[in-house]
Amino acid sequence: MMKITVVGAGNVGATCADVLAYREIANEVVLVDIKEGVAEGKALDIFQKAPINLYDTRTIGSTNDYSKTAGSDVVVITSGLPRKPGMTRDDLIETNAGIVKSVTENVIKHSPDAIIIIVSNPLDVMTYQAHLSSKLPRTKVIGMAGILDTARYRAFLAEALDVSPKDIQAVLMGGHGDTMVPLPRYTTVGGIPVTELIDKDKLDAIIERTKTGGGELVKLMGTSAWYAPGSAAAQMAEAIVKDQKRVFPVCIKLEGEYGIDNCYLGVPVILGKNGVEKVIELDLNDEEKALLETSRKHVTEVMEVLDKLNG
Ligand SMILES: NC(=O)c1ccc[n+]([C@@H]2O[C@H](COP(=O)([O-])OP(=O)(O)OC[C@H]3O[C@@H](n4cnc5c(N)ncnc54)[C@H](O)[C@@H]3O)[C@@H](O)[C@H]2O)c1
């Protein structure tokens, strides 16, 4: 019996709960929100879809009653403000740090053995906040961003090359923001290095579009994305509850890997029932190392802002 809690029943949280349910990733999915009735309503709506889409996952909603989340194997935290046009993700830090702190404390009281997946922004630093507030090992408090950023990059490449998105394999590293580090050297199309199929100018344009991919959607919709983010968080939860040992880019506190200590950054990992089971260390070239260092500096600055907020 696998149980997954999703905190925040807004755009990303409800999408994630829906994917977890219709793909039968867990037996029970608990959706929690602070807004009266919203989580209960969305959980009921998702369950009423079960006879149509043929799944038997139970979905339960709760307005801030964490006793219903007790014994969760995985908890996905999506609660917090999304950005509006003109804002950066870092502008959300003050409000979302308070939300992530209190939510994590509530979650951990009822599910002390859960693996926590953070989605709230600014992602890398909210992962830091949840790690501080949960006091769990770093391998059990991880952030979702790399799967989403990589998916955007893969989708843009599939469109440019007119091939199936299924055949694009890639990895992006670093912080979830404009300093993310795409790795064309590790991008393949059905096993063929991407650089053999696309010219440099087109690839560079795709990399730039990927870096600002979240902002492109904020501009279009007035709020941030949810279908791909919700599915990406569900894919991480699936790898954990099914002990799949998937290789994904995931945000985790680095403790010496890539020569970086005490910074939360996206890196390729093996994800299984214990959370991050191994950080994979790629042999980066000088250019890639420089990009990762720029990303490290940026995330470290925002971590310092969080330290001040926490006193
Ligand atoms: N990591 C990523 O790649 C990624 C992708 C998309 C969105 N996000 C982030 O995810 C967060 C949610 O985005 P969204 O579009 O779902 O926003 P949303 O406004 O649709 O939903 C957020 C929900 O959180 C709830 N909430 C607020 N405080 C709470 C609390 N203390 N306890 C429980 N619930 C609470 C709100 O009531 C709301 O329903 C944002 O911070 C956004 O920036 C991150």
Ligand SMILES: O=C(O)C[C@H](O)C(=O)O
């Ligand atoms: O862009 C945002 O603010 C939300 C999220 O981080 C995204 O990349 O879609």
